């Protein structure tokens with residue numbers, strides 16, 4: 186796709202549209218809908234060291250405020266991912282971002298080392314919106330020191346780009362972002378869902394919160410920022426890109442339309458060709474004026 | 475899973491409502507215009523949403539196919555915002571249909587008689603199935619129950635093609651009582667049971683079948699966000715202590731795999747996690 190390609194640190198993406206973790210399975214569920222290799226990339230369901238069954242029912246519920254979910258980070262575990270899911274993704278040429286989570290720095294490192302043994306993983310995204318059990322259950326992502334510690338440890342165990350997914354719960358999200366940059370993160374993704382009592386709330390307002398955070402982060406760090414939060418159309422995606430995001434992730438929009446990310450991708454390409462511009466030129470366009 | 479049928483290609487289409495037929499105040503049959511046709515088989519479902527609903531409700535709603543082909547239809551019971559909007563839809567209104575999703579009913583074994591046990595709106599996937607069985611030249615036995623005569627939508631269509639026993643809890647139609655009362659007396663060693671309805675009803679039906687060693691399939695009902703295996707929002711507890719996912723491993727599934735004692739789909743508080751976000 187001409188004019189759509191973007192660079193996230195060392196990583197070249199065919200276009201700026203990825204799918205968000207937990208909203209796209211392992212990318213293998215889309216055969217009948219579209220070729221996921223055409224996307225900028227997919228972020229896998231969060232992977233842990235051991236498989237996790239997840240929470241008992243009910244896990245989802247829709248309220249006038251948005252979608253509540255309590256999936257419980259159910260996933261097949263990093264080993265099964267490497268031996269069962271990844272070979273197919275690799276064969277199809279999909280750009281894979283492995284989203285990982287753990288409750289200790291040591292486990293984050295173990296997962297990273299397991300992934301390091303495999304070809305076909307293009308970046309690692311740290312879900313730091315989970316409690317660190319070794320320091321009394323404080324979320325990694327809420328504290329600049331904890332976030333930087335986990336980022337540095339993962340950074341040292343892989344040659345691949347490391348992205349850190351910002352938690353909107355952080356008191357000083359800019360401090361957390363800067364700490365991760367300093368610890369060697371190649372990019373920041375923002376934001377994870379907002380949580381209330383271990384229930385994630387995808388409110389309709391999430392996009393506005395995310396837009397503000399992305400704007401501020403882009404001003405605070407010099408590494409690329411990848412935007413997530415309520416992006417359902419190419420217009421939403423361009424708002425974030427013009428605010429400074431280098432790429433976007435489509436989350437819950439894929440639930441109601443499996444082709445949502447494709448529509449966003451195609452819409453951006455059409456916009457660029459109609460306006461004889463490139464995505465690279467649009468990044469941060471709203472900032473310079 | 476054991477009887478996952480070969481799946482027809484899943485597609486997301488936008489189709490106009492052809493007509494809406496109301497059955498009393500709470501039930502409606504919505505028929506859509508899909509010239510290219512749908513491969514939906516009995517037991518499968520679609521994720522249905524008004525194309526012009528805007529932001530709310532956000533998610534599509536799972537609905538069993540009542541018929542397939544070029545005029546696929548669904549039977550809805552109004553229970554909340556989504557079904558309320560469906561129940562008010564006028565011809566021409568566009569809907570998105572993502573389907574066919576999930577597996578089909580496993581066909582009855584040659585030497586067994588299919589016994590269909592439906593509760594209320596659970597009739598939808600079973601009426602479609604009964605039509606298929608009848609088209610193959612057999613006559614299924616059906617037990618169809620509801621709270622009152624108002625909760626037996628499409629009972630006449632069912633009676634036309636099957637040997638049908640009706641039950642109501644208030645006695646306003648058919649036998650007073652529950653479907654399970656009638657099932658106890660009609661079931662024999664050569665039966666093969668198919669059931670769809672409230673969880674508690676399916677659990678009771680499954681227990682009777684297990685006791686009599688009769689095969690039983692249930693159609694699982696849980697809230698769903700995606701319907702095609704990516705959100706992991708539709709777990710159903712299994713007897714081995716794990717979970718099945720209703721949209722991928724079901725909705726039609728061998729009742730022996732399901733642990734009904736742990737599957738409570740009544741609205742309740744969402745469980746809290748020790749493991750953090752999602």
Ligand SMILES: Cc1cc2nc3c(=O)[nH]c(=O)nc-3n(C[C@H](O)[C@H](O)[C@H](O)COP(=O)(O)OP(=O)(O)OC[C@H]3O[C@@H](n4cnc5c(N)ncnc54)[C@H](O)[C@@H]3O)c2cc1C
Nearest residue numbers: 535536537538549550551554555556557598696697725741
């Ligand atoms: C495979 C499958 C097939 C289905 N087929 C049909 C069908 O043919 N006809 C039909 O009328 N309904 C069917 N349902 C149920 C239907 O999807 C729900 O009734 C619908 O989603 C409710 O939407 P709503 O916006 O009206 O209600 P909401 O406002 O979302 O919910 C109202 C109340 O019902 C509860 N609820 C929501 N969804 C479900 C559910 N799936 N099971 C149990 N309780 C629920 C909620 O917790 C809430 O308390 C099916 C469900 C599944 C999983």
Ligand SMILES: Cc1cc2nc3c(=O)[nH]c(=O)nc-3n(C[C@H](O)[C@H](O)[C@H](O)COP(=O)(O)O)c2cc1C
Nearest residue numbers: 205206207231312376377378414415416436437752
């Ligand atoms: C059902 C569900 C599961 C999710 N699972 C994960 C996960 O495993 N790891 C993660 O980092 N984020 C997870 N997320 C968060 C999303 O990736 C995304 O950050 C969030 O949904 C906001 O984007 P959206 O508004 O576009 O959905 C999940 C979200 C949902 C709704």
Ligand code: FES
Nearest residue numbers: 701705706708721
């Ligand atoms: S409804 Fe999403 S996984 Fe079943």
